[in-house]
Amino acid sequence: MRTSIAPRVSFKAQMLKVREDAIIQVVNRLLAEKGFDAMTVDEVAAGVGIAKASLYKHFPSKEDLAAAAMVKVMRQAQDMCASLPDDAPPLENLRAVTRWTMALKLAGDMPSLPSQNSTLRATLMANHDYMDGLIEVSDRLGAWIEAAQAQGSISKDLPAIAVLYTLYARACDPVLEFLKMGGQYSDEQIITLVMSTCFDGLNARTAPADTAAPTA
Amino acid sequence: MRTSIAPRVSFKAQMLKVREDAIIQVVNRLLAEKGFDAMTVDEVAAGVGIAKASLYKHFPSKEDLAAAAMVKVMRQAQDMCASLPDDAPPLENLRAVTRWTMALKLAGDMPSLPSQNSTLRATLMANHDYMDGLIEVSDRLGAWIEAAQAQGSISKDLPAIAVLYTLYARACDPVLEFLKMGGQYSDEQIITLVMSTCFDGLNARTAPADTAAPTA
DNA sequence: GTCTATAATCAGATAGAC
DNA sequence: GTCTATCTGATTATAGAC
Numbered sequence: 001m002r003t004s005i006a007p008r009v010s011f012k013a014q015m016l017k018v019r020e021d022a023i024i025q026v027v028n029r030l031l032a033e034k035g036f037d038a039m040t041v042d043e044v045a046a047g048v049g050i051a052k053a054s055l056y057k058h059f060p061s062k063e064d065l066a067a068a069a070m071v072k073v074m075r076q077a078q079d080m081c082a083s084l085p086d087d088a089p090p091l092e093n094l095r096a097v098t099r100w101t102m103a104l105k106l107a108g109d110m111p112s113l114p115s116q117n118s119t120l121r122a123t124l125m126a127n128h129d130y131m132d133g134l135i136e137v138s139d140r141l142g143a144w145i146e147a148a149q150a151q152g153s154i155s156k157d158l159p160a161i162a163v164l165y166t167l168y169a170r171a172c173d174p175v176l177e178f179l180k181m182g183g184q185y186s187d188e189q190i191i192t193l194v195m196s197t198c199f200d201g202l203n204a205r206t207a208p209a210d211t212a213a214p215t216a
Numbered sequence: 217m218r219t220s221i222a223p224r225v226s227f228k229a230q231m232l233k234v235r236e237d238a239i240i241q242v243v244n245r246l247l248a249e250k251g252f253d254a255m256t257v258d259e260v261a262a263g264v265g266i267a268k269a270s271l272y273k274h275f276p277s278k279e280d281l282a283a284a285a286m287v288k289v290m291r292q293a294q295d296m297c298a299s300l301p302d303d304a305p306p307l308e309n310l311r312a313v314t315r316w317t318m319a320l321k322l323a324g325d326m327p328s329l330p331s332q333n334s335t336l337r338a339t340l341m342a343n344h345d346y347m348d349g350l351i352e353v354s355d356r357l358g359a360w361i362e363a364a365q366a367q368g369s370i371s372k373d374l375p376a377i378a379v380l381y382t383l384y385a386r387a388c389d390p391v392l393e394f395l396k397m398g399g400q401y402s403d404e405q406i407i408t409l410v411m412s413t414c415f416d417g418l419n420a421r422t423a424p425a426d427t428a429a430p431t432a
Numbered sequence: 433g434t435c436t437a438t439a440a441t442c443a444g445a446t447a448g449a450c
Numbered sequence: 451g452t453c454t455a456t457c458t459g460a461t462t463a464t465a466g467a468c
Binding site for chain 1: 250251253254328331332333368369371372373374375377381382383384385388389390391394395398400409413414417420421422
């Protein structure tokens with residue numbers, strides 16, 4: 001994406017970026033653990049190991065803190081999509097992205113935002129980095145969805161937008177945490193299970209798939 | 217459940233119950249709209265039309281307000297389950313409960329709780345009415361799930377607990393609100409769509425089902 | 433830029449009269 | 451039980467020295 005020629009950045013600027021990356025990492029973890037409303041700026045400052053006032057030199061508000069974390073995750077999603085071979089079967093790419101999303105959540109690296117919070121929504125929708133990323137990812141997934149439907153690997157009865165939302169919703173699926181809390185299944189097994197319910201549904205399959213879930 | 221003999225309740229007690237029902241209704245609506253954290257006790261008081269201090273004569277804390285709303289919904293769920301014929305195909309009963317849950321959410325009557333909030337969780341888990349209801353509903357659904365798996369209408373590859381969680385998760389599925397926000401589909405169409413993704417999955421079906429989703 | 437100290441505000445909960 | 455008025459604590463954000 002970015003040119004690798006002449007990274008003319010001062011030492012100070014580099015230090016600043018490192019510091020901000022550390023902040024974002026803490027924010028990301030706290031957002032995943034407790035969500036936006038329960039996360040306090042004091043906790044973030046304590047987690048980074050700097051004073052709260054210093055935080056506000058980097059980010060003008062709590063909302064912007066969360067937005068920065070979301071932008072980082074969105075960038076990762078863009079990179080993930082870009083890394084997939086465009087000549088692969090579209091269904092396989094969709095499955096790979098869905099797996100990646102759920103693995104991120106199970107690892108505690110998926111920030112969870114309340115969809116109702118209006119001030120946060122406003123900040124996020126005003127953030128071009130975030131919105132551009134969201135649109136790019138949606139376009140790419142949308143193209144794969146339509147291609148998969150055209151070749152008959154995703155149901156043609158479903159509007160593409162419903163398929164897209166269903167995949168996005170895996171990023172905040174409570175089934176993942178419920179199964180993890182039970183402690184009965186490994187992260188890999190949980191992902192396999194939810195992949196199965198997502199793509200194959202709960203109904204019995206007439207022909208047993210080779211991607212069958214663990215039976216324990 | 218309760219005996220209908222000699223409802224010996226004073227007029228005052230009746231008035232109190234009416235008032236508390238009104239409170240719970242407001243709480244329910246606000247929980248569905250904004251969630252627990254964003255809901256303020258002042259809003260509840262304003263919605264009911266009484267002073268905040270009066271609220272605290274009825275419920276000792278904000279958490280108990282939310283718990284009361286949850287108990288009410290849980291009771292409704294118990295009644296819904298009890299109303300289903302026990303000799304019907306178990307899959308049909310499961311589908312009926314899932315439909316009912318999503319209709320409740322689309323109507324704005326499904327309180328949304330942050331699964332991370334610890335004080336709320338504690339209050340809820342200490343509430344016997346709620347926990348008893350949850351256990352009864354889970355037992356009933358669990359029995360239907362196992363029966364459906366035994367007769368081959370729900371996949372035997374999935375642990376029953378995973379199926380149960382997947383059904384519960386429909387109560388807070390963001391796909392419902394996303395599709396509703398789009399304004400392109402009616403509530404009925406949305407429910408049909410999500411029912412399809414839930415039970416049939418995203419994959420193409422070899423044999424087209426008669427419960428196919430709208431194609432627009 | 434980082435800090436300590438402090439504003440400013442908001443929300444949950446309570447006191448006390450009636 | 452309901453009210454007005456208030457307390458208390460937590461939290462976002464800022465002032466101002468260094």
